[in-house]
Amino acid sequence: MGTGHYFWAIFYFASLCSASLANNAKINFREKExxxxxxxxxxxxxDARIRPSGINGTENAPTLVYVNMFLxxxxxxxxxKMEYSVQLTFREQWTDERLKFDDIQGRLKYLTLTEANRVWMPDxxxxxxxxxxxxNIIMPNVYIRIFPNGSVLYSIRISLTLACPMNLKLYPLDRQICSLRMASYGWTTNDLVFLWKEGDPVQVVKxxxxPRFTLEKFLTDYCNSKTNTGEYSCLKVDLLFKREFSYYLIQIYIPCCMLVIVSWVSFWLDxxxxPARVSLGVTTLLTMATQTSGINASLPPVSYTKAIxxxxxxxxxxVFGALLEFALVNYASRSGLNKANIHKENMKKKRRDLEQASLDAASDLLDTDSNATFAMKPLVRHPGDPMALEKLRQCEVHMQPPKRPNCCKTWLSKFPTRSKRIDVISRITFPLVFALFNLVYWSTYLFREEEDETF
Known part of the structure; x- marks a missing residue:
């Protein structure tokens, strides 16, 4: 066996030893925890039933709990229902000097617990x-971290449905402030005080x-409450929501405008x-009433008047005025027709009387004597002559300055019947009044929305 084989064997043995030592160190480290x-x-x-001491171990000082959250x-x-639902990660941090421990030269950064009942918890x-x-899926979303200096961090994920009293006077041009309030249930401010953590205590997901609102901004504040059992620490977050108006513009305002304009078509019908005018008026009135009831069904029955x-x-x-206008037109048309019939009967009667009078005069002429003398009329008229007075009166009328013609009367005189004049006046009056209402409505509520925005 060569020297190279000895070298690799020694290297392999050293690696095994180092891995074994590392595993033992990890085991020992977990044993240390x-x-x-x-x-x-x-x-x-x-004892988890006893609250931690105050700042610097002062027994009489209240325990300070710092709170922050992530929406x-x-x-x-x-x-x-005047409520809103929110899901948040809620965190509390306080110091319990009884939980101090040795960090093993910085190797043990913190201890982790999943059982909240093992340490003291704020109420x-x-x-x-x-x-x-x-x-609780898959495991309970909660943990507790204990740091070497005795600091405790409690974090939990919760879902809440919270009450949000709303003022709907400007609905749907309104802004609503919904609060999230947190308070101590049993410990008074002499024993427990909640404080917002410095530096961005509330974070919101990007x-x-x-669906129908925009979160404009939020504000953290304190809301301590006093009762007959003492004063209790309280924190609150005010969330300012602005209602999205585009949805209501498309679903409510534009359809209502269209219904009003459709009701004006009745003015242009004969x-x-x-049947056409009655059916049009009744249909638009019922549709508008259905639209109104549908809007009110989605809102609580409040005692004040809303913008909607x-x-x-x-x-x-x-829409109801357009239907009443046709009733007035129909009444004026029938009244004018009756007057026309009466006038026609009177004219026929006068014509018959004139014919009878002419026949009587002709028979009288036939009965007169042929040698009857005729009175000569004077060539020069006396001052009291009726013909001279009539000519003088006509000259005075021509000498007077001409009156300025009335444009409205001249224009209305083109329409012979009263019913037609009512229709023509309605064609102009209804759109002008509706446009004036829109101007007053939007200017009033939009400016009031800006004035009432206090946050």
């Missing part, structure tokens, strides 16, 4: 929670997508087309 856990959490050495998703914001609860659950109520109410009024 077990010994440390048994040392600090052994029976009779640590993973916001699944829904329910207007009817935090979510005060505006309706429902909530932990995540590309957070909500006044004698009664003003819009649907005015649109419904315009």
């Amino acid at each position: 077990k010994k440390v856990l048994d040392q600090i959490l052994g029976a009779g050495k640590y 993973r998703s916001i699944s829904k914001i329910d207007d009817y 935090l609860f979510f005060s505006n929670e309706k429902e909530g659950h932990f995540h 590309n957070l997508h909500l 006044q004698g087309a009664v 109520d003003v819009w649907t109410g005015v649109c419904l009024t315009f």
